[in-house]
Amino acid sequence: MLIIAIPIGLLIGMSLGALGGGGSILTVPALVYLLHQQPHAATTGSLLIVGITAIAGMAAHRRAGRVRFTQGITFGAVGVAGSYAGTHLSAGIKPDLLLTLFAGLMLVAAAAMLRRRRPATSGESPVHKDQSPVHEEKPASPTAVSPLDGPAAPGWPGAAMAATLERPARTGHPPAAAASWPSLPGGAATRRGLKIALAATAVGLLTGFFGVGGGFVIVPALVLALGFDMPAAVGTSLLVIAINSAAALAARLGSHVHLDWPLLAAFTLAALAGTLAGNRIASRVDAARLTVAFTMLLIAVAIYSLCRSVPGLV
Numbered sequence: 508m509l510i511i512a513i514p515i516g517l518l519i520g521m522s523l524g525a526l527g528g529g530g531s532i533l534t535v536p537a538l539v540y541l542l543h544q545q546p547h548a549a550t551t552g553s554l555l556i557v558g559i560t561a562i563a564g565m566a567a568h569r570r571a572g573r574v575r576f577t578q579g580i581t582f583g584a585v586g587v588a589g590s591y592a593g594t595h596l597s598a599g600i601k602p603d604l605l606l607t608l609f610a611g612l613m614l615v616a617a618a619a620m621l622r623r624r625r626p627a628t629s630g631e632s633p634v635h636k637d638q639s640p641v642h643e644e645k646p647a648s649p650t651a652v653s654p655l656d657g658p659a660a661p662g663w664p665g666a667a668m669a670a671t672l673e674r675p676a677r678t679g680h681p682p683a684a685a686a687s688w689p690s691l692p693g694g695a696a697t698r699r700g701l702k703i704a705l706a707a708t709a710v711g712l713l714t715g716f717f718g719v720g721g722g723f724v725i726v727p728a729l730v731l732a733l734g735f736d737m738p739a740a741v742g743t744s745l746l747v748i749a750i751n752s753a754a755a756l757a758a759r760l761g762s763h764v765h766l767d768w769p770l771l772a773a774f775t776l777a778a779l780a781g782t783l784a785g786n787r788i789a790s791r792v793d794a795a796r797l798t799v800a801f802t803m804l805l806i807a808v809a810i811y812s813l814c815r816s817v818p819g820l821v
Contacts (some may be wrong), residue, residue: 508542509773516774520781521788527702529572532616534778534819535609535718536808540815543768544661546602550609551759557720559775560751560782561745578733583750585704586711590751593715594758603819609717610812616723617805620798686752706732707747714751717756723747786793 519533534556568574573638597605706728715719725747729740788797 508767508770510540512770512774513777516777517781517784519784520778521785532613532719532805533808535614535813536776538604538774540772540811544767544770545765546605548764548766550597550605551764552766554714554716554752554756554759554775555766555771556775557776558719558749558756560779562612563746563751564780565742565745565749568745571738571742573738573742574746575739576746577745578735579721579728579746580750582703582707582710582729582733583747585707586714586747586751587710587754589711589713590754591711591748591758593625593712593717595715595754596712597716598759601819605818606812606816607820609815610809612717613805613812616807617802619640619723620805621801647792650664658748701713703732710747711751714748715755718755720748720752785817 515537519537534553535546538544538552540544544552565574600608644788710721710724710728713719713724722744725741725744729735729743729747730737735743
């Protein structure tokens with residue numbers, strides 16, 4: 508299995524390094540169908556892989572000043588309860604049902620990529636009512652792309668959603684406003700606190716249940732709930748992913764899930780190495796084509812998962 512884990516980890520790392528996110532959305536199916544891990548063991552092992560790669564990816568963003576530690580730790584800490592709840596809910600789910608739900612998650616991610624790709628490929632800058640056209644930003648440099656769940660590539664669903672959500676505010680509020688939590692009136696502060704708590708809990712629930720980092724949810728949540736600009740949302744999301752993954756993993760390690768530690772170590776190291784090659788690919792290949800290819804791969808894996816798991820539900 509170790510011999511198989513290395514090339515699989517490299518391939519996943521390359522594809523995800525090129526696109527900049529969504530690591531465990533492919534890691535779990537790879538562990539189940541290619542490395543023959545049990546579904547619950549695969550989602551648990553995925554948490555370990557995602558957590559380590561998120562920490563590694565966060566280092567580059569921290570050096571560039573794109574990680575808001577206070578807000579990120581708070582957001583992640585609030586989501587810990589959701590991580591524990593998702594972990595316990597997942598433990599009571601039959602393996603076939605878990606894989607069926609995971610296939611649905613992959614289809615949702617694929618739909619988000621296709622939907623958010625349309626404005627980017629139309630060749631026109633979006634124009635808001637009573638506003639001048641929004642200037643198109645240059646894509647992030649390859650060095651900003653983070654391993655596995657580091658949502659930095661323009662074609663990645665979390666980046667696309669956050670960029671779209673961020674545009675209306677860009678003309679009226681300076682990006683520096685995202686660096687701190689401004690004082691708000693009592694009612695507005697309460698509403699904002701509830702919004703942050705709900706978003707953080709939902710992200711934690713997703714991480715604990717499926718064993719995914721949830722970057723495609725975290726980035727838009729940070730933009731909407733905390734008013735982050737895109738670079739800060741990207742960097743801080745990795746901190747949130749690491750916290751949620753660690754909490755969910757801690758909850759699962761007390762269960763009777765057998766983990767193949769040598770296999771997970773080989774897979775993680777190979778994936779980290781693969782992201783380096785993926786970053787170079789991103790600088791040479793059109794991002795739109797990579798996005799389409801990755802979306803088609805997600806749909807294919809989701810359909811395969813459904814074909815394998817749905818019959819077991821009958």
